[in-house]
Amino acid sequence: MITIKSFGRKTIFFGIFLFCIQLLNAQNGDVRKANKEYDKYDFIDARDIYLMVVEDGYHSAEIFKKLGDTYYYNSDYTNASKWYTRLLDTYPNDVDTEYYYRAAQALKSISNYADSDVLMEKYVALGGEERVVQVFENDPEYLKSLGVEPFKYVINKISVNSKFSDFGPSYYKDKIVFASSTKDLSNFKTHNWNNLPYLDLYEASIDKYGNLSDPVPLKGDVNTIYHESSTSFSKNGKTVYFTRNNYTNGKKKSDRQRTMRLKLYKATISETGDWVNVLELPFNDEEYSVAHPALSLDEKRLYFASDMPGTFGRSDLWYVEILGNNMYGPPVNLGEKVNTKARETFPFVSEKNNLYFSSDGHGGFGGLDIFIIPIDEEGELGKITNFGEPINSNFDDFGFITKESEGTGFYTSNVDGGRGSIDDEIFRFVEECVMTINVVVRDIDTQELLPGAEVSILDENYQVIQKVTVGEDATVTFTKECDTKYTLLGTKKDYFPNEKTLVTPDEGGVVDVTLELKHKEICPPNDLGCRLSLQPIYFDYDRSEIRPDAAVELAKILAALRKYSELVISIESHTDSRGRDSYNLKLSDRRAQSTLNWLVDKGISRARLSAKGYGETQLVNHCGNDVECTEEEHQLNRRSMFIIQDLNSTVTNN
Known part of the structure; x- marks a missing residue:
């Protein structure tokens, strides 16, 4: 039995360059101590230093690369393109092919x-291959089991929902008509079941994006002091079928239990746009409810819900043939295939010609x-399918309408509330083919998970x-679109960024992607040169003068000393093992002093500097005396280090 009390209203109407300080084999106590020491110098910003170096007139391919990368991997493509362009223009012979790709992506992102396109052509001409694109096959387990197309939906509440019940949308020309309890409680009669205003029918404009605006009550004689809801309009927009309480010509009627039932009515539109000529349909009755009209595709049949005699459960779906002149065939139950208890x-x-309806008798969510x-051409019904998530929920979902050719529609749900029909709201959905992209971030060497990593997904124009x-x-x-190119970017402090490009399948599915990040060089906490990614400082054979290429690297130290007045550093120079030990010691000392003097000549106080040569006494590899090593291996030992002393300490020059 459909009543206000028992059926409910909805049923009635229903790095920058930061470096690691942790030694690979350190004990936990050492790690904590190292972290504490490192934090003391965490204020040193390598990017700021590089910018100062360039401003002072020093630059190199490495500096432009590092500046470009810093901005690129932080999604600042305007600045990234600036520095990559300077790199390509100034050092075309010192550019890794990969940088043409990054520069092209940065330029694309700023339109x-x-x-x-020019840089991408250059990238390919230099031997660069089109970015490794991971293409995935469809995963049929993911496809929607309830329908033909493997789609999901983007769902949003419409903007004209009120603080009370809003439900039962229907299409009317370029508008949406719906029922709403929007009246002021102080001025209007309320329904004693829940003390809310009675429902009226409203129409709202709909724009090309599906947004609703300017809701106003239907003009004319449709709305009364009682409930109106659930409409169905003819295609020409001249006739409306709607639901109303048993209230005709200003008189209300009730059944034998004094319950005010629901009835179907019809109205036509006048030349002034008012709905007039309200007629009650002849198969209504005071003893049962008839509600929720729906015209068939050819408008020769009217479907509805009712608990009239012959109903299998609390309410069934029925139809009547429309014969004209307010004449209708006898009500026909859609049968046990559709209707339940x-x-x-x-x-x-x-x-x-699909029949959509709501039920709590077929099993679901x-x-x-x-x-x-x-529904086939003869009006016979096919197989029933649950419409599935995300539209169906474990709350009430009903009042569904759709324009299938556009992949859009509206429906009603109280999924966001906990008060039943009071929380009925209208939602708009847009049908989209989407992919689920699962990303896991790991260390490339250890394969350990990397919690705290940041993952960005970028579109084909490299916009985040x-x-x-x-x-x-x-x-x-x-959750992203099908048949679309995306780039996944992984970043984490103390790790080099990594990115992976993929193209999603042209049907829904699941993609699993692993982003592997490489740990940066392990720097001692007080090694300023390592923090600033200092390149090797070369000296000519048996000489200690500062070469132009070394000056570019020393300019980084100079900028840091200028920026951070509290820094006090010790310069430590080393040689490889070739040559006499005693000579190497003197040579390294001359080179350390030469480095110190270069900084002093640039205005740095000697009180903040010390310098010492260690010759070949502190080799970093096995290339000792009489050991055969490559030039590259020997070069690792020919190094200068810039060690941060205790802040604000005083040093003695050696």
């Missing part, structure tokens, strides 16, 4: 497509769910769409 309600027939069943910091499981899930 400089012409220059981006529970509730079937809110029918809607789509442009593809909970509450009323939306179901679909095709979404950025997420991963939790303890080092994973993140993105």
Whole structure:
């Protein structure tokens, strides 16, 4: 029995360059101590230093690379393109092929497509291959089991929902008509079941993006002091079928239990746009309810919900043939294939002749769910399918309408509330083919998970769409479009960034991606040169004068000393093992002093500097005396180090 009390309203109407300080084999106590020491110097910003170096007139391919990368991997493509362009223009012979690709991506992201295309052509000409694109096959387990197309939906509440119940949308020309309890409680009669205003029908404009605006009550004689809801309009927009309480010509009527039932009515539109000529349909009755009209595709049949005699459950779906002149055939129950011992309600027939309705008797996610069943040319019904998530929920979902050719529609749900029909709201959905992209971030060498890493997903123009910091499981899930190119970028402090490009399948599916990050060089806490990614400082054979290429690297130390007045450093120079030990000691000392003098000549106080040569006494590898090594291996020992002393300490020059 459909009543206000028992059926409910919805059923009635229903790095920058930061370096690691942790030694690979350190004990936990050593790690904590090292972290504490490192934090003391964490204020040193390598990018600021590099910018100062360039401003002072020093530059190199390495500096331009580092500056470009710093901005590129922080999604600042305007600055990234600036420094990559300087790199390509100034040092064309010192550019790794990969940088043409990065520069092209940076330019594309700021809409400089012409220059981006030129660089991509250069990238390919230099031997660069099109970015490794991971293409995935469809995962049929993921496809929607309830329908033909493997789609999901983007869902949003409409903007004209009120603080009370809003539900039962229907299409009317370029508008949406819906029921709403929006009246001021102080001025209007309320329904004693829940002390809310009675429902009226409203129409709202809909723009090309599906947004609703300017809701106003239907003009004319449709709305009364009692409930109106659930409409179905003829295609020419001249006739409306609607639901109302048993209230005709200013008189209300009740059944034998003094319950005010629901009835179907019809109205036509006048030349002034008012709905007039309200007629009650002849198959109504005071003893049962008839509600929720839905015209068939050819408008020769009217579907509805009722608990009239012959109903299997609390309410069934029925139809009548429309004969004209307010004449109709006898009500026909849709039968046990559709109707259950529970509730079937809110029918809607789509442009593809599918019958959508809501039921809590066919099994589903909970509450009323939306179901679909095709209707053939003879009016026979096909197989019923639950419409599935995300539209169906464990709350009540009903009042579904759709324009299938556009992949859009509206429906009602109280999924965001906990007060039943009071929380009924209208939602708009857009049908989209989407992919689930599961990303996990790992250390490339150890394969350990990297919690706290940041994962960004970028579109084909290299614009950041979404950025997420991963939790303890080092994973993140993105839901994105099918047949689309994306770039996944992983970053984490003390790790080199890494990116991976993929193209999603042209049908829904699941993609699993692993981003592997490489740990940066392990720097002692007080090694300023390591912090600033200092390149080797070369000296000519048996000489101690500062070469131009070494001056560029020393300019980084100079900029740091200028920027951070509290820094006090010790310069330590080393040689390889070739030559006499005693000579190497003197040579390294001359080179350390030469470095100190270069900084003093640039204005740095000697009180902040010390210098010492160690010759070949502190080799970093096995290349000692009489050991055969490559030139590259020997070079690792020919180094200068810049060690941060205790802040504000005084040093003695050696």
